[in-house]
Amino acid sequence: MTSASDLRSGKTHRDENFPVASWIIHPRHRALILAFYNFVRTADDIADHATLGADDKLRYLDLLEAELLGKGDTQPEAVSLRRAFAERAMAPRHALDVLVAFRMDVTKLRYENWDDVIHYCRYSAMPVGRFMLDVHGESTSTWAASDALCAGLQINNHLQDCAKDYKNLNRVYLPRDALAASGATVEMLGEAKSQPALLQCLHALAVRTEALLNESRSLSAEVKDFRLGLEIAVIQAFADRIVGMLKVRDPLSERVHLSKPELLVQSIGAITSEMIRRAAGRRPQTKPVAGA
Template sequence: MEGPRASGGRAMTGRSGKGHRDENFPVASKLLRPEHRAPIMAFYRFARVADDIADAADLSPSEKLHKLGELRRGLDGDGAPEAVALARTMAERGIDPIHAHELLDAFTQDVTVRRYADWDSLIGYCRLSAMPVGRFVLDVHGEDRATWPLSDALCAALQVINHLQDCAKDYRALDRIYIPADMLAASGAEAEDLALTAATPALRDAIVATAARTRTLLEVSAPFAGGIRDRRLAAEVAIIQRLAESLTARLLTRDPLSERVHHRTVEAVLLAGGAALGQLFARRRR
């Protein structure tokens, strides 16, 4: 249920070449039913284009906003082809286009906002950049909207995890800092610390504080998979939850400036398999 993630700056005309298999968490995996994967991929392609525009190194802010505006117009049927295709899919499925519009709001914010004062403002950004992705997936599956709060917590956690893993890249390439400013100040860290090859003790304290708040989000989202009716989607959510818990644990003990945090393929496969089987057995016991 993850949306596209910035790759830390790109020398291209608004396109990264990145695909759904390059994301840190599963996107429309083959666990899902084919009829559900298609609309999710339409949403992903739309989001990928918007993300690439917002992060393009060779576009000015005004050019980025113009291109994002073209995507917005596409949602009304006359603009960027990825947006037109998504609009058609949403109309066929009876899905509220608010999720796509909110995601565009987030990418517009990426063009104009580079710092977040506190945790609440960061979660406010996640409300636009991450939560609509999960809500769209749930709507595609016809799930009860009562599951939204748990989905929101998981999606926000995924977004913050991605930002913490890539905190140095985001700063060096895009001059963006997603670690809340008050957490940096409380630890005595400076923004410029993110340009170093290894985190200072103060920066590590700020990263750990942000990861700890993220772990709290994952504690909230822990029952999410168990409340999903579609067993295939439940398995994918269980996998994402487990991967997120593992990455958060690493961020609490590893320095993302100098140490590997991302899972290697074998690690991810083992974690995913255990989570999916655990979810399957839990359902059989009910």
């Protein structure tokens, strides 16, 4: 069997819509975070592989899990993460959770409603935030706000890539009931520009995602680690900016990703605001959600 590493897409932590083990995070945590990222990225690339069959995808995901748990040493990403966890005496629970989501990606192509999508996020996105909090020794009381932020990031990504996911993988994360409520169909995702019914559905889902992101706004103040608080503030700013674009743009025909200059501006603004907020002892402010 080919190593899972050979199936990587070439995407790295520098290509994500959010910072991964950035300079903001303390250097003592970066190796573990990158090991976790590389494991997750490898599994994600397997689940999304264009030519690999479903049975082969599941076999590779099972192999990554087995080696993460110590049953073999043939998959570098699994072995590296296993050793990094051992050095910190951390359990692999969050890495095992994300594998649940990637198996869903192989076997589940449609989602019935919002709760169905949130259930997917429980395994695809929320474990990543929980992992970061555990790495920094934060309380599990921070998980609720983290879960909201991670789910919002995930659904932002679903909306950004809805056409690509459909065309390349026949995978649709837009809930069936939301499409039906707007009079839209899955097949509309294959067009170059959204029809009005589909655009109405996409914008409504963006508004709902914005409300979800409002639930995460307290997270930067809830964490004790100063550097992690800054990183969360940056991620929140990225998510807020992207959902704002998704509320008014058409992801089938318009750009809904942040450019490098936009990422820099958002980062500087978020770091500055968070430092001022912490110095003044103020709580983060929620934002009104138009149309919610």
